[in-house]
Amino acid sequence: MELRELNLSHNELVGPIPSSFQSMVGLISLDLSYNSLEGPIPESNFFQAAPLEWFTHNKGLCGQVHGLPLCHQSWSASKGDEEKQHKIIILGVPLIFGILFILFLISGICTLLYYKKKRSTVNDASEEFDGHFFSIWRVSDGKEAYKEIIRATENFDEKYQIGIGACSIVYKATLSSGVTLAIKKIQEEEVQLNEEAFRNEIQALTKIRHRNIVRFYGFCSTNKFNFLAYEYMERGCLGTNLRSEQGAVELDWIKRVNIVRDIAQALSYLHHDCHPSIVHRDITSNNILLDEEYKAYVADFGISRLLKPNSSHWSLLAGTYGYMAPELAYVMRVTEKCDVYSFGIVALEVIHGTHPGDLLSNLSLSMLVKDMLDSRLPLHNTDQVTTNQVLLVILIAMQCIDTVPQARPTMQEVSQRLSSPKYLPTSDNYSYQALTLNHLVNIV
Template sequence: MPQELRKLMKLRELNLSHNKLVGPIPSSFQSMAGLMSLDLSYNYLEGLIPESHFFQAAPLQWFTHNKGLCGQVHGLPPCYQSWSASKGDEEKQHKIIILIVSLICGILLILFLIIGICALLYCKKKRSTANDTSEEFDGHFFSIWRVSHGKETYKEIIRVTENFDEKYQIGTGACSIVYKATLSSRLTLAIKKIKIEVQMNEEAFRNEIQVLTEIRHRNIVRFYGFCSTNEFNFLAYEYMERGSLGTNLRSEQGAMELDWIKRVRIVRDIAQALSYLHHDCNPSIVHRDITSNNILLNEEYKACVADFGISRLLKPNSSHWSLLAGTYGYMAPELAYVMRVTEKCDVYSFGIVALEVIHGTHPGDLLSNISLSMLVKDMLDSRLPLHNTDQVTTNQVLLVILIAMQCINTIPQARPTMLEVSQRLSSPKALPTSNNHSYQALTLNHLVNIV
């Protein structure tokens, strides 16, 4: 390297690396006052790095077989990590790199351990909260939503029903018994106690919880929560003061109180609930057991769909094949040979319930003897005269009959959707009945052909 380099007094950086230079390192670098960085790496030089006011003292001996040299400004970090003067120093570099990598891995491992411990503590806390009551009652109790704390509510339900005494029963079924429980908050609940002797009842219990926790509609019975212990299972619902639609229709007094305006409104409520299940839920929900006994009425005769024990979620890309389930007399006829669940099954059941509301009893006798020549007035509840009703209400009753007949079509594809049914019932149009077809002489054939 030429001595003339010392004349470059204003030179700040000098990089002579990778030039295969040989010989001693010139001492003239000491007089280069402006030099801040000197790189002589990957040459074959020998001697000492010159000491000056801008170099950190580094008396490293270099030999011709060595590669790697880097000058350094006093007090600043080295510009390269290639300071080794022998193969032993190269190994030291590798050890340093391995140490750094190991340190990073260790830090990451510690972070993962901390996250794992936090997650375990969180889950343990949730389990301890959930088991706070289960330890006492030897089971699992889940809080009743919007009522109060689960443990206290459980105790209160047991207390106010006197451990489910018979005098608090308000209904019975094949799989359950329903009790009335009025809490200290003045909230009245319907407690549906599931019979746990049969495994199918346990499956229905869990299925109803899954469905009801995901839906909410003014015409679907409100679900507050559930309890599961080794002794029994029960579900807590909104209490519906007037009981089931079927019970009211079978009672002479109840049927008389259900005037035609209330009956049309009840049919409309059921249609809106099913339209919500079929068209507003994702995935769609098929109830599979729409009957008059599973429609509940509150004090103002608002109708709510209940009992989702055998309902099905219609998930995409699924065949929806199923065992025969439902209530005889309300099941769609295609289920007997197809066994495939679709929304059209609920549409058929709705049609049967709508006719039951109009006829006053299950329309089985009508369906077995139905003909187009049948008078429409013979399809009405004889306990409730229609001829004294105003024309608007009469038209709405006739519209319910017309829609119900379309819903019970034996061809599933020919049935309307529940969305179409709900829209037609919500915005009824006057039926074009003529003077030649008065109400008393109106046949089913004329009604079916009305567009």
């Protein structure tokens, strides 16, 4: 009796395929699938009858060892089965290639996603910038400037944040040239809502050049980022310095008077030297920046308005509470006098050290002027000239916050008075300690 069919599948067999199969000349069917047998294939008619195209080179059986068929097939070498076997292979090869192609495609997609996440921010910037516009002074290649900013901030990593606004975050970016910029990036969830503010700021800043207005270097607008590039100010915003104990002490009275004068000059330029005039509409201590020498710069023109001729200048309520002119609550008509009021509040804040809300709520002509001063910075030790200038700032600020817009001075008048201060004869009639607000406002 000769062995014709043999099924050794699922037996966890290991090692080489036994050479004893060579003597089984009557064998027509063999199943060695789901084992761990290895080649070489025995030299016998049975094994040699199978075409090599049927086999793969992976370890294991079930059609996965060189010289063995697919694991669900117990093949025979009889010529009657040869046509069936070829059909299996004809269908199987395209299927294998199809599976391999799909696996390759999935692997490629995963690899691309991985490297997209891990690739350098410079390469990332190169792709994102394509098809978008960047404008920057004295830089001919906007794409390179964009890449530099992305690299310098490591794709806007939070460790480079130097300020946070209502709809934007400001980052410090030191370029390879050594130039340091302040990058104001519109928050992604706010891009659509603040598109008008973004355009307003660009429109305003490309029209103006003044020594007390923050220098604008350029802007970027892509489908992912909207940001503006400014000159970096080493000492940050005025409000932060006033709120800091150390910063407030370093801001002596001479520096504070000069800061108020700088702001006045910037606003006078916007109102009287620009055509059409520009109203900032958001003059606050947080929108005044200081450089290394404590020189002040007006910043953030996101809600500024051009006062075009023959326009009503009606507007929705906009600005920062505590700094907005009171008439905006019921008139909502934008004029230069709105900025004048805001300037008066900031000027008082510079002198008082904090927002003057507590002063305004208890304001009376009998109030002592010394109670309006920053208690962290004594005035009685300063010279008469400086004291005179501080009192002048208070006097002008009180006129600027008049509830009647028409009674407020223009910023041109304010700038001229601060630049050429006249002597206030207060010391002739009143001691500094006894000087009241009534005495001050009645000085002509």
